[in-house]
Amino acid sequence: MKTPPRPVLWFLFLFNLAVAAVAPLAVDGAQGVATAVGMGVVSLGAGVALLRGRARPQHG
Template sequence: MKSLLSSRPVLWFLFLFNLVVAVIAPFVVDGTQGVVTAVGMGAVALGARIGLLRDDARRSPARRAA
């Protein structure tokens, strides 16, 4: 399961989908529930983005030095 969740296509899906939901949630769901949904989905999107950045750093360390 870990290899599936850390694959690039899954991380991109998690990042983009959760980011879109985090932006739209406060407008679709009223009140506190919309805000909490946005914060939760934003946290998942942030975690997926960090995973993508770590994967990029592991793949090409020479690219960062250039």
């Protein structure tokens, strides 16, 4: 699977991180916690992809 472009990864990382931080405050109970966990996982995945892309330059 091809890695998305870096601007897309930055958007996914920052947007999902922000939503994960605000979700428990905006939504009560288990739904807020579940939303925070889900968005946090997506943000972590984008962050890992950003770090991997930095380690080896992409050509093409």
